[in-house]
Amino acid sequence: MNAVEIKEFSTWYGKGEILHNIDLSFRNNSITAVIGPSGCGKTTLLRSINRTAELESGFKSQGDIQVFDNSIYQVKDVSAVRRQVGMVYQTPAVLPLSIRENVLFGPRYYGEKGRSRLDSIVEKQLTRVALWEEVKDRLNRPADKLSGGQKQRLAMARVLAIEPQVLLLDEPCSSLDPASTGLIEELLQKLAAELSIIIVTHNLYQARRIAGETVFLLDGSLVEKGLTSEIFSSPADERTRGFVSGLYG
Amino acid sequence: MKSKREKPFIAGVTTIAVLSSLLLLGMVFFMFRESLPIWSDIGVFQFLTGTTWRPVAAEPIMGIAAMLVSTLWVALGALVIAAPIGFGCAIFMAEFAPRSLAAVIRPVLNMLTGIPSVVYGFLGAAVLVKYFEATFDLASGESLFAASLVLAIMILPFIIANSEAALRAVAPQIRYAGLSLGVSRQYYTVHILVPMARKGMIGALVLGLGRAMGETMAVLMLAGNTLLLPISWFSKGEPLSALIALEIGSATPGTAHYQALFAAGLVLVVLVITVNLMMNTILAGLKR
């Protein structure tokens, strides 16, 4: 079953067309990597899927995106889309709250109440991202004292706490050290059992390590999508070969 | 390139910069010197807390408590009125307004700053005070409240511009991280945006307070000019700035009256500079 289906989708910032007529689908319970050179529109694609791209002024789109067979442009309330499709950004952003309240930011909004209920959410989500042991003694301290890797895992816990069905990650490891990167990759592989994960990465090794399928974007157009092993070993398109050969050459 | 010819230029520039900015210290010192007899004869405490102002009596009595209280009351009152609207408008412009509307409001704020205080005072006195007199059947409608109301409009642009800057300084990543959790913009605004901009917004308020305390013409025309200690927001009063403006021309140089007006001026300066330094500390704390 497809978690996300993108149909004849194009976007613009002002007059500049960024994505050109993309047709693409992402499977459920799997990790799909999106690769491509800087500026090709990977972030824009991701941010279109949870409708945060439209927060930028001048953003326009055409075509349709469906998440579990429902068009994201036909829902009454964008919040519903954003709740269903969580996103983790390149620079780990912590909210100006305590560690605990960072995790609870979404749940409280959606009406979760009661000390024991909230406690269990915090523990569950922080455990899920392998942060619980590191922070359980300082849950009420400001989150901005954490290290970069910890912040990124906290950001993931915050997103997971709203129980999304699709998780988007935009170069989540680009500012992290190898140890934290390894931790997050492990996490994603575990999470893939429950969610559909779409990860933009500059690290082609990372794509090869964790993604079942890989999508190659160039200048806002879809060049090729296929099993990761095939994209890296025998791509159908000459341009894909050129790009992934950076891996070997 | 720092050539030989540059050195005297830099030295000259530095000297002029230093001299010009020393002007402030010079002024404060000058006012201190003029008012020295007051501090030594009457004493700081007596001068600040005395409620009788009879500078030209045979036995002059001079305490500025009534004026000091008027100044604070009028200014804080203006702040109370202006803060909610100012913050509301700043949030509106930073987060909710369509771009085109924000692009209209910004120059409008500049225009409002450009209107001189005597015009605000005049309109307040000719329209607002007359309205109060007619509606509440008063002999005269001037009051600290009327002054606060007009001052609130005068400081609104400062509060809005500085608060908006603080709100806009919040990193976009925080905004995306917050909104992509599916919470509403209002929820994000109240729980994330405003707390993050809090210090800058308080700084904006403090700046407004400093302005309100130093304002002269509007309070002169609206506060009612009586030397009694105000007992409510609707009392009349005479803030320090109005006192100085009204009396300096008629005070004979060298008399205790003249010196007392300088002492009052010094009190006003210290008040305003303290407030400004407070804001600098707040803003410095913000950068860290």
Next chain:
Amino acid sequence: MKKRIVSDYILTGFFWASGLFVLLVLAAILMYIIWRGGPSISMEFIFGSPAGYPLGSEGGIWPAIIGTLRLVLLALIFAAIPGLITAIYLSEYGGYSSLARSINLLIQSMMGLPSIVIGLFVYALCVVELRWGISLLAGGVALSIMIFPVIVIFSRDALRAVSNEYRLAGRSMGVADTYTLRRLILPRAAPGILAGILLALGYAAGATAPIMVTAAAIIAGSSGVLLEPVMALPYHLYILFNEHMSLDNAYGTALVLVAMLVFVNALALWLQHIQERTNTR
């Protein structure tokens, strides 16, 4: 969730109301002044001298317009050059030195100084001690002290907005910093500096408190002698209203004053816009 949706609506309503309130205030002020002051405006009003009994209850405001222009011009002459030089020091030479930081702090504090206090100081120093008396010159000095920090801050920020690339380019060619400053930096900062000077000018033209104790007279000729009192628009407005001379003429005077200042401010905004356009990469 219901409760949240309701409170969201209330908040949105409040934000919109605050924004529209500001627009409404300006519109109301301008329209009211035009409505009440418009009928008084005529050639005789603008170019005539005060007349009637008491003097000013009829006739025009020409001497007040001229007096205000003279005061402002004088203030500009005194404040512009030192202001610009201080700004150059702060943006080009001071860096983060403690001297520069102290000067910045002093200028910032000076900006917040109540204008009546400046009037008081100039009154004691110039009017009384130097025996200038209530005079155009003393008023010019008071206004110049008032606008000095405005000029410094706007010029400093205009200079700082010029990209550092130019300073580096100058250095890498081995030319003197002063040369780079004159040929590259100052021209690019010029619109912003000019905008600051215009704003300062408008600020001075509307100031009443500092001149009412140092320079202004209810009635004065328009001779322009430095050591004689002058009439000035804002003070004239105050007197017309406060001494119950003529409400109609007061509205007329307010309209002329506001029209002048709105024009100056609009010009400054336009220059600031140009400054931003030339200095964003």
